[in-house]
């Protein structure tokens with residue numbers, strides 16, 4: 001892992017361990033809602049999920065947004081965008097940075113087979129855990145693998161640029177992050193976006209998909225309590241870097257993505273329940289391309 005300098009806003013190893021813990025929670029959430037495989041859950045995830053159940057249930061009964069609804073809304077929106085890009089033939093290679101225990105790699109790889117290359121990337125300990133779990137499920141292949149990667153590394157082994165250098169420059173590449181950005185400082189996020197744009201640019205299509213929490217969506221009491229709760233849960237600050245979707249959009253353009261959308265997850269009226277639709281108002285999903293015409 002490359003970390004030559006450690007500025008003040010760089011996460012410590014303790015911060016990283018805390019962020020990694022949340023992957024157990026989300027991993028269990030995907031499973032609990034029928035999106036994942038039993039092989040990707042952990043006792044830690046189940047314990048965290050059980051601990052937060054009264055809050056999730058209470059919010060639902062009161063007609064307020066909750067964590068489950070928000071996670072599901074953003075996850076399904078990112079899945080839908082990625083699916084569309086693959087089906088349209090714009091993308092056939094995917095790097096999911098900070099994949100944690102997410103089922104997305106397993107799901108896309110089993111459905112699209114060798115028509116895509118799906119690389120799941122995370123810090124070394126989480127990557128090892130995920131790889132072991134997928135191997136036990138018989139779910140890794142030449143087209144689906146897990147690698148150790150630090151999203152904050154600028155170059156060298158374990159960096160995104162190193163990983164992308166080995167990919168096929170003749171077909172499109174998508175990078176996905178989910179549940180990662182809001183644990184980093186604004187400066188780190190802007191550096192990550194510049195890094196992603198640089199890595200994606202040599203590919204015929206370069207697509208970046210992510211969730212993002214912004215301040216203007218989180219002004220009400222319920223929303224502010226929710227952010228406070230989340231910060232407590234990860235025992236660290238959850239950053240709201242941008243005042244508005246417009247500001248986030250303009251920073252993405254400056255980072256090197258001329259085509260950008262920052263929207264609330266569009267919940268399907270048929271499949272998403274009222275809880276998911278309510279919770280979707282607290283989060284954004286972003287789709288950014290390195291070409292003006294995707």
Ligand SMILES: C[S@@+](CC[C@H](N)C(=O)[O-])C[C@H]1O[C@@H](n2cnc3c(N)ncnc32)[C@H](O)[C@@H]1O
Pocket residue numbers: 016019020021022023026027097098099100101102121122123126149150151152177178179180
């Ligand atoms: C909230 S979890 C999200 C996991 C997954 N994307 C999901 O939605 O279920 C955050 C993940 O970020 C990973 N992570 C934290 N710091 C990272 C870094 N510098 N580089 C890569 N991954 C990192 C953690 O190990 C953890 O798996």
